[in-house]
Ligand code: ADP
């Protein structure tokens with residue numbers, strides 16, 4: 001629909017702020033859904049109990065009196081005339097509102113009622129009265145400098161200016177069958193709900209649409225694979241594979257062997273591989289992937305491994321290089337931060353076949369990348385790649401075999417649906433000699449103990465990860481930030497140990513540099529956001545401390561703690577939180593990713609099940625797979641019928657969805 005700057009009121013400054021919220025297009029903007037709604041239901045003074053919560057509207061009756069205290073604090077008092085009588089209002093730290101609160105101004109006050117004194121201690125005052133008995137206010141994710149009100153205004157302006165261009169991804173006959181409104185109307189309701197009923201209807205419609213288009217694409221890929229099983233046999237030389245396995249620094253587990261065998265069988269078959277390799281963190285999926293890449297090489301084909309982060313891609317690259325150093329195999333690393341000249345070199349090598357294996361990030365699926373004979377494509381941590389990307393890589397080779405790897409175990413019923421287009425191999429068993437990771441839940445009061453435990457690890461030359469949920473301070477949150485933690489850690493350990501940090505907003509080279517320092521044990525404590533969640537492997541790191549642990553889903557915590565316990569020394573994970581400790585304590589006793597994902601699923605819905613809310617496949621904008629499983633199944637059924645019914649082949653929606661799978665990044 002176009003650029004954000006086309007929306008009236010959005011200037012260059014707000015554009016930058018919107019980017020922080022991952023809003024880049026008008027479409028992103030109008031689908032920046034509220035994460036909750038405040039329902040303001042008008043109360044009355046008589047019906048509210050002593051000390052009870054109240055929402056009430058009325059008109060300002062007296063000029064607000066402002067009291068200022070030391071330390072910049074202030075308090076304002078005024079009288080309010082409401083339908084249920086006059087009441088005093090007092091509110092802290094809203095001096096800036098004084099000029100708006102003229103006598104006669106309509107306001108809505110939210111707070112606690114002291115009946116004795118007939119005063120409301122307000123937590124919030126909103127200008128304007130409630131137009132109905134109930135007001136439903138959308139609450140958005142915000143960022144510093146961009147308030148809820150700003151966001152709401154931008155969205156409504158965008159809907160006003162560009163609403164006509166919003167297309168429906170639900171075919172007409174289905175929409176009318178379910179009495180769905182069009183998308184524009186539904187969006188309008190979502191951002192300005194007139195009633196709870198209407199909001200519910202609109203939400204269901206948008207969820208259905210999201211799941212319908214997702215399932216359509218899955219079904220489409222499945223059909224295409226079925227008709228298209230014209231992969232070609234790689235004729236893998238098993239004796240060479242065996243000798244490669246012999247020189248590995250360890251012996252494969254039974255599950256690894258079995259998975260490798262299934263993969264090699266697929267590659268040897270004439271039909272094309274489309275397989276998901278599922279296995280808990282640390283179960284050793286990478287080496288299985290490397291075996292497949294080596295097999296592909298033996299069969300005379302190139303292979304590509306795509307990782308979700310640059311850190312991970314780089315690590316895979318060095319590992320693979322090392323494992324294959326005795327062989328005459330050319331391996332390249334292609335990521336966003338590779339210089340232009342180097343990139344050109346790599347493109348050339350991939351096109352003329354002098355490069356046999358390439359590891360990288362999304363850069364691997366850029367238009368310019370042409371392969372001479374790509375035979376195998378592997379994506380690591382599959383849940384980070386959207387369904388569109390799944391297809392995109394597919395298009396690169398003639399008919400390359402495809403292997404997806406995921407450390408996010410998901411319940412079987414869901415796997416069958418959302419990975420409906422794939423075969424599945426599972427690694428359950430962990431490599432031998434692994435010590436279990438001891439997990440403890442601690443509160444901020446135990447900080448001293450935590451620091452003592454950390455010091456003990458450091459003294460043994462072990463390394464530590466420290467995780468915070470946030471990078472920068474944010475006006476509406478008091479979560480721990482990485483910078484704050486760096487200061488804290490420096491204070492505690494800085495005189496003797498090296499402390500550094502990585503986070504997602506750092507430039508790739510800077511991140512890489514810090515990670516390398518950590519890998520080489522030059523950094524003792526690495527502070528990080530969840531960017532290190534996926535895949536990174538530093539066996540000497542034996543402790544992980546996670547701040548505000550309650551902010552993470554169990555699956556994410558499990559993935560995070562999977563970063564330690566990779567060597568042969570006992571490792572530990574400390575979860576710090578003052579809230580939600582019951583849920584977190586599950587982590588103390590349960591150590592199996594599948595069990596944790598089931599728990600998580602019961603507790604939180606899919607939110608975390610498929611990884612954090614980053615650009616990924618399972619990260620739906622509005623749908624929630626646990627709550628919306630019925631909608632998912634319906635969407636699955638409907639989309640399949642729609643796909644298979646040839647009379648709809650010229651339908652705009654169908655054409656667009658197919659185009660989306662095939663070409664969109
Ligand atoms: P994940 O499945 O989470 O991607 P990795 O492939 O990163 O796990 O493996 C974790 C660690 O275990 C790596 O250091 C790897 O070298 C090691 N590893 C893999 N397989 C085995 C094995 N069979 N025995 C011992 N160590 C292994």
Ligand code: MG
Pocket residue numbers: 285286380407534535
């Ligand atoms: Mg991995």
